Amino acid sequence: MANELLYPKHTLTRSVVSLDGMWKFKWDPASIGEKENWQSGLQHTEWVPVPSSFNDLFTDKDSREYAGDFWYEREFFVSSDWKDKDLDVRFGCATHKAVVYVNGKQMTSHVGGFLPFNASINDVVEYDAYNRIVVKINNELDATTLPVGKSITLKNGKKMVKPFFDFFNYAGLQRSVSLVITPKESIIDFTVKHELKGEDALVHYDVETTGEHPVEIEVYDESSHLVAVQTGKQNTIEIKQANLWRPLDAYLYCFRVLIKDKETIIDEYEEEIGIRTVEVKGDKFYINEEEVYLTGYGKHMDFDVIGRGMDPVVMKRDFELIKWSGANSFRTAHYPYDELFYQMADREGIVIIDEVAAVGFLESTKNFLDAAGGKVTGFFNYDIVHQETKKNHKNDMYELIQRDKNHASVCIWSLLNEPDTLSERATGYFEEIFDYAWELDVQKRPRTFASIGTSIPGKCNCYQVCDIVSLNRYYGWYFLNGFELSDAEAFFHQEMELWQDVGKPVIFTEYGTDTVNGLDKLPSVMWSETYQKEYYDLYHRMFDYYDCVVGEQVWNFADFQTVEGKNRMNGNKKGIFTRSRQPKPIAYLLKERWEALAGVQ
Numbered sequence: 001m002a003n004e005l006l007y008p009k010h011t012l013t014r015s016v017v018s019l020d021g022m023w024k025f026k027w028d029p030a031s032i033g034e035k036e037n038w039q040s041g042l043q044h045t046e047w048v049p050v051p052s053s054f055n056d057l058f059t060d061k062d063s064r065e066y067a068g069d070f071w072y073e074r075e076f077f078v079s080s081d082w083k084d085k086d087l088d089v090r091f092g093c094a095t096h097k098a099v100v101y102v103n104g105k106q107m108t109s110h111v112g113g114f115l116p117f118n119a120s121i122n123d124v125v126e127y128d129a130y131n132r133i134v135v136k137i138n139n140e141l142d143a144t145t146l147p148v149g150k151s152i153t154l155k156n157g158k159k160m161v162k163p164f165f166d167f168f169n170y171a172g173l174q175r176s177v178s179l180v181i182t183p184k185e186s187i188i189d190f191t192v193k194h195e196l197k198g199e200d201a202l203v204h205y206d207v208e209t210t211g212e213h214p215v216e217i218e219v220y221d222e223s224s225h226l227v228a229v230q231t232g233k234q235n236t237i238e239i240k241q242a243n244l245w246r247p248l249d250a251y252l253y254c255f256r257v258l259i260k261d262k263e264t265i266i267d268e269y270e271e272e273i274g275i276r277t278v279e280v281k282g283d284k285f286y287i288n289e290e291e292v293y294l295t296g297y298g299k300h301m302d303f304d305v306i307g308r309g310m311d312p313v314v315m316k317r318d319f320e321l322i323k324w325s326g327a328n329s330f331r332t333a334h335y336p337y338d339e340l341f342y343q344m345a346d347r348e349g350i351v352i353i354d355e356v357a358a359v360g361f362l363e364s365t366k367n368f369l370d371a372a373g374g375k376v377t378g379f380f381n382y383d384i385v386h387q388e389t390k391k392n393h394k395n396d397m398y399e400l401i402q403r404d405k406n407h408a409s410v411c412i413w414s415l416l417n418e419p420d421t422l423s424e425r426a427t428g429y430f431e432e433i434f435d436y437a438w439e440l441d442v443q444k445r446p447r448t449f450a451s452i453g454t455s456i457p458g459k460c461n462c463y464q465v466c467d468i469v470s471l472n473r474y475y476g477w478y479f480l481n482g483f484e485l486s487d488a489e490a491f492f493h494q495e496m497e498l499w500q501d502v503g504k505p506v507i508f509t510e511y512g513t514d515t516v517n518g519l520d521k522l523p524s525v526m527w528s529e530t531y532q533k534e535y536y537d538l539y540h541r542m543f544d545y546y547d548c549v550v551g552e553q554v555w556n557f558a559d560f561q562t563v564e565g566k567n568r569m570n571g572n573k574k575g576i577f578t579r580s581r582q583p584k585p586i587a588y589l590l591k592e593r594w595e596a597l598a599g600v601q
């Protein structure tokens with residue numbers, strides 16, 4: 001079953017055993033682990049929770065800032081009831097590179113820190129016994145990793161990571177790990193594509209299995225009534241008077257996929273599917289042939305102590321705040337999130353701009369400042385970027401689209417964040433990446449990249465490949481700020497006139513001011529809540545003025561952790577909510593605006 005990316009589910013034919021909990025943990029700063037046979041078992045270990053980032057668990061700085069190899073281990077019981085089954089250990093993610101050993105033997109390795117992968121363990125497993133899983137992970141960054149950064153060695157011999165991005169390089173087993181037990185003949189992939197036909201819908205599907213027995217699909221509505229049945233590995237299901245999935249008005253059908261041998265069920269898998277189409281026409285964005293205006297946030301998976309570890313409690317609170325504020329969307333800046341986010345967004349009718357971890361392609365440890373200063377880095381002038389980096393980038397895109405393709409909530413792919421678009425060699429790279437996304441996605445969702453302030457028509461060599469133009473803009477914050485805010489507005493207009501002529505839809509994927517919660521100043525100064533309001537008022541005037549603007553996503557949903565530095569006061573403070581998820585005053589203004597835009601009385 002290697003490479004199967006279906007979300008692990010317990011069904012009639014499948015079982016899932018959680019391997020979350022406390023794991024043994026050990027640092028390996030000199031990378032001696034393999035030589036000393038750590039793959040067969042770790043000695044003198046810590047005990048850490050999975051899922052979580054390791055960084056904020058400890059009280060010393062060496063642990064938080066650790067860069068290099070580190071190891072996890074736990075045991076799990078395998079029953080002989082599963083002898084005729086396929087057994088896989090599935091990792092929600094391992095940040096950033098991992099090698100997996102079971103009972104001392106290498107089972108798989110994976111590069112890329114935010115997407116799931118499986119280790120097939122059939123060949124080494126011992127039944128009715130405890131088995132040992134050991135994972136070696138590395139969190140270093142270079143020009144070929146996604147995200148991009150570099151690793152340096154300090155004079156005291158300790159390694160340190162320098163991210164070329166503005167979020168803390170949290171690492172570890174940050175998402176759930178599970179033992180997945182499936183039948184030998186099983187469903188390994190399921191893909192849907194929707195077409196609207198008046199009041200009815202056609203769902204074209206494709207099921208991949210490991211055997212030859214026939215496939216059947218049953219579709220149930222939200223009241224559990226069977227509304228359609230179809231057979232065949234590839235076919236079309238007609239759903240009469242379909243309830244469509246709409247932003248803030250979700251409807252999900254349950255698709256039950258079966259492999260059958262006459263009346264015997266060989267394998268069963270279920271997925272909740274929202275029926276909707278997505279399209280760009282001219283400078284507008286449509287869902288189900290209705291024009292849509294996106295409101296919401298650029299987000300992070302980030303919380304106190306757990307770092308980037310998946311926590312359903314924090315996720316739930318985030319969705320409640322998103323709904324409270326009247327927003328209908330968010331971007332998974334700057335990496336794919338845990339799969340539960342997408343399942344939740346499907347249920348809540350929240351549109352997702354799903355982003356690949358292609359961030360840091362500006363080769364700078366402070367790209368947020370360089371963006372304003374117009375720094376041209378020539379990241380795409382390095383040959384290695386067109387080889388190794390591109391290979392990793394395409395691999396991440398493959399895994400992302402494979403994982404998220406059926407989610408109704410996923411309406412746009414974001415293929416990079418703030419890359420250098422000024423060097424000529426960027427164009428070919430972008431074309432290849434954008435073509436690849438088109439090829440991978442049967443639903444042909446619009447593609448975009450979140451562009452930095454210097455990427456404007458006339459200078460940017462890459463926006464042409466986008467279906468939607470996404471702008472990260474900081475007029476009034478990183479430059480022309482404070483008392484110069486009126487000049488910011490004038491320059492902003494100049495740029496927007498150019499985009500208006502391009503004829504593509506424009507979404508603002510970032511804009512915001514660092515704001516200290518509770519700092520109210522009259523008249524305003526930067527970092528105060530008063531200044532934040534003046535800044536947002538300016539941006540709202542802009543959005544309302546230009547017809548091509550089809551969405552606004554503030555930066556950021558909540559304050560979040562970054563590397564320490566003179567430009568960051570215990571992290572990035574551009575949150576509309578604090579890191580502990582309480583509203584700053586600006587949240588009420590956005591709520592009023594977004595509810596009005598959504599037509600809420």
Ligand code: GCB
Nearest residue numbers: 166368417418472510572574
């Ligand atoms: C950006 C980046 C984002 C930063 C943000 C900022 O342009 O895309 O990762 O956090 O600016 O606040 O500087």
